[in-house]
Amino acid sequence: MEFETAARAILANIEKVIDGKPEAAEAALVVFLAEGHLLIEDVPGVGKTVLAKALGRSVSCSVRRIQFTPDLLPSDITGVSVYNQADREFEFKPGAVFANIVIGDEINRASPKTQSALLEAMEERQVTVDGTTYVLASPFTVVATQNPYEMEGTYALPEAQRDRFMARISMGYPDTDAELAMVRGRDAENPFDGLESVASIEDVQSMIAAARAIYVSPAVEHYAVNITQATRVDADLRLGASPRATLQLVRAAKARAAIQGRDYVLPDDIDALAPVVLPHRLIPMRGASSVEDIVDRIIAETPVPAGAVQPS
């Protein structure tokens, strides 16, 4: 299946259940195809979980959901070896992480130990239980959600952990029309009922491979590097973006270019993705404006390389 057609079909499918949020849907798909992980930070009830579920259904992937609570154990995530009386040997019972799309609801409610079990799995794409290493499914994406307002009894993700998420988005409230449409449609039937998969796992795997092969010109590479470097010297920022951020920014840009039917990345892709890829990694100075505003300013101030650039 052609990349662009498939991507459009997936997006259209997601939009059937998420009304009026095409940017969030696109960001989710970009992260999914770029093999990253997504952090959705928003108040409850705006469709965080629905988004993740719709994505999973659309590509006929396995989806598992973990509700993070303070008493959740790391083994609940990774799995546990259980002694089988019949076979007289230990048998591995896979945890919730063994799925293509893992939804971690309210990830900040779990203890740091449990959080880091998930985060390690995210980075390594494998889990080791009792000395045996189990490779996770491919594709593998964690969609974690956080409620930014109800902070009591939570364990905020440390910076190092947040860095592992490729992008952070917030859904935001739907506008009046979208909410009206939702009220009418959702009341009658379960929206997931009519949602059929539009791409197979194999399709998705080939799409991921195709996105990796998208061409990034030296000019765009420089542009991305200039932006992340600018965050490191910006007077309003205490902590700038890591080299991993640069890498993920370019990777995400590749996926976005592919979704839009291009085989090359534009500076516009960087411009569009930097506001979701960078802010959650940055720490502003006390009293400075919000990191989103700072990133927007840096994008607006960084010159775009033009002309006379030869691939080196």
Next chain:
Amino acid sequence: MLRAEASTQRVTHRTARDTWFDHLVIGVAFALLLSGFRSVITGNDWWITTILVATLTGLACAVLRAVGLRWVAPIAIVVELLALAWIFVPGTLIGIVPTFDTFRELGNLASAAQDIIIEEQAPVAAAKPVVLVIASSFGLLVIVADVLLQRRRAASGIGLLLLSVFATPALISGDTPSMWLFVVVAALWLVILRSRTALGGTLARRQRGPAVVLATAALAASVAFPLFSPDVSAVATSWGKPPPAVFGRGINPMLELGQNLRRNGTTTALTYTTGLPEAPYLKVATLRNFTGKTWKPGTNQQFAAPEGEEAIKALGIKVEKELTTITIRQLKTTMLPLPYPMTKVTGLKGKWLDGFGLTMISTDDDTRGQKYSVTSLDVQPTATQMRAITTSPADLLLQEETKLPPKTPAIIGETARKVTADATNEYDRAVALQDYLRNDGGFAYSETAPVADGYDGNGVDVIAEFLKKKSGYCVHFSSAMAVMARTLGIPSRIAVGYAPGSVVGIKDGQNQYEATSDDLHAWTEIYFKGIGWVGFEPTPSIGSATSFREPGSSSTSTDGGEVANSPRGAVREETNNVDSTGATTSEASQTAPRTALITFAALLLLVGIPALLRWARRRWRFGRAGSSVEPLWRELEDTARDFGVPFSPTDTPRGFATRLGARDGIDHEALGRLLQRIERARFARAAVQEGDGADDLRAVIDSLAAGASRKERWRAIALPRSLSGRRAYVPDGPLQPVSTLG
């Protein structure tokens, strides 16, 4: 992090150095331009003083900028003031603190400078007040340049500043500074222009070609312009009202005489009635000291005094006293116009010094509004009496009046000896010289020919040139005759003043004469022992020649006792008067339309230069469209800027196209194709596409122009914004792929 810090430091460092560099270039340009002021001020000391003040001020600016202080300009002005006080009125300072006296003294100097500027003609001596003015002006210029340099688009302002400094001496003295000065300063400006317009990185190599071509063409055009344009001095003096001061305190009345004669407007200088049989020449200044370059007033006044009435009578020569009443109209000078030789002046307001019959000078008043009566002698010798007078060098105290400069061209002496070969006495020699210049030599009167041929003035070389070219005006004729007389050992000097004007009416039973600025004149005076100085008129078509009554000729001769003794008491003949003014106006009318036409054409060219440069750039880019789409995209960016759609180096092509697409009537399809072309060229792996996109660009430009208002279209053509300002950003050095990171 380390890398990021290093690169940031590099950028700041380069910005700082660039400002220093620009400051340095402007400093050099100012120092060079200062040399153009040599035609305004004589001497060398003022040059050093001015450089000192300007350097101190500039250093203050530079240090303040380096420290990062605000209020640089006001502080720099204070520093300049202190520097001026320290140099010019050091006694009034307490330590380095200026006192009330400091400001009063500086104020006094400034007002003294104002007087000098009003009264004297360039070049003025490097008097303290004048140096103060020029040094403080250049100090201020440095501050203005420093402020301009802080602006991103400073280049045009700096250019204007340099041009005005370049033009100033030309407008004051009429001496156009050397073309090479212009070329060098223009080249320095181009250096600033280049360092100012390159943003961040250097210009891409592709952009360098047209920039160099355009710059060279502009430079060539500006060099060629002065060659074809009218002389600056002609333009400068013909514009506006003539300045009120005609004769200054005698720095160089000879040169200003020529300028005053070439002036277009005529003003009435004075009117007078006289009891003399013929209207007298009115002398303002006497110039005795010939330096070889110019005539100056003498130093030894006493021995230049006229002979007394009694001494002349003792020779048996008829002398009468007559009264002339003079009313000054529009003439401002500190020297009084008087008939010669005068014995008494009455009716003057203010304090006037009698310069031993040479001049009346006032130190605290001028001629405006004066009305006075002058008693003067009318000496009437016969030709025989004149021939009998010989002046031996031994009984002369008139060394100044016989001195010749060491390098007098041979032609002057040869011509003088040839012309006077038949004469046996001084009187005949003087008359022969006068007749040669006036009638026999084939000389023509022209106020403009010497200027056009480059020998205006009155130095020895000019006189030699004048004797060859045989065309000039009173300055040339009178100084030629005076110098020729001196080569024969006859004492001579030059008188400057008014030729007898024309009769304008009758008052108190006497003819009333009017002398205008066109009657400004110079004539030659020759010394005859016992009689004193006798005026001769070597200039054709003005007055009439001096010759005295021959014995035995009929007393019923038309001219009576004297045959139109012109400089002493001659009437300017009507016919001649018409001739001379006729010549002047016809020459003026010939040059005036030409000047106007050339000026108009030059203005048109000047106004058209932006459009021309813009057109050339567009053409050049379209010409390169076949090999690359980059020039087309730059052209699109520039055209958009011309129409007021801003472009910023932080724009992506798509972002820019979106902004441009919001304009009325844009051809979106063509714009989209062009956008895809540039995006593919810049960011895709292989940029192979059919066609070159030039048609799409034309379509977009046409639709942009069609959607714009008429005012916007004119503005885009006549004053294209894209000619100034920034270019697209191209990073320095070779680009490395990102994949080497992280």
